[in-house]
Amino acid sequence: MIFVIGLLSSSSMAQQTQQQMQQQMQKNIQQMQEMTQNMTKMNQRIQAMNQEMAGLMERARDQQHRNQYEMMHRMGEQMGLMLGNMKNAAERCQVMLQDQTMMQDQQMRQDMDRIREQLRDMTGKLEESVQTMERMTKRLRENQ
Numbered sequence: 001m002i003f004v005i006g007l008l009s010s011s012s013m014a015q016q017t018q019q020q021m022q023q024q025m026q027k028n029i030q031q032m033q034e035m036t037q038n039m040t041k042m043n044q045r046i047q048a049m050n051q052e053m054a055g056l057m058e059r060a061r062d063q064q065h066r067n068q069y070e071m072m073h074r075m076g077e078q079m080g081l082m083l084g085n086m087k088n089a090a091e092r093c094q095v096m097l098q099d100q101t102m103m104q105d106q107q108m109r110q111d112m113d114r115i116r117e118q119l120r121d122m123t124g125k126l127e128e129s130v131q132t133m134e135r136m137t138k139r140l141r142e143n144q
Contacts, residue, residue, distance in 0.1 A: 032094035050076040
């Protein structure tokens with residue numbers, strides 16, 4: 001009788017553990033989706049800045065301003081490329097998080113958590129960079 005209760009208890013705990021893992025995986029996947037959505041918004045902001053710099057470059061009256069606008073435009077292009085690569089990496093990470101076979105391995109889960117956290121940190125740094133570029137763009141616009 002005690003053996004049967006022990007088996008039932010063990011089975012119940014295994015189900016709870018499996019359920020908790022599933023919930024954590026879903027939470028991680030949702031976080032990755034939010035991260036890629038934020039990256040898309042950042043990319044739109046960068047594209048808007050690039051369009052503005054391209055327009056200012058064409059309308060610039062002197063070479064110094066034209067050069068400044070061009071430098072900002074090129075930096076924006078590079079940031080956009082970097083952001084695109086980051087978004088691709090985040091999407092790959094999301095696909096891997098959805099692979100239940102991979103996620104059954106505890107070390108694999110831990111490594112994927114590390115990657116997810118690192119991507120989140122890098123996305124935060126990119127957001128700071130985009131905000132800095134927006135401030136620079138505003139100053140250039142005001143100084144024209």
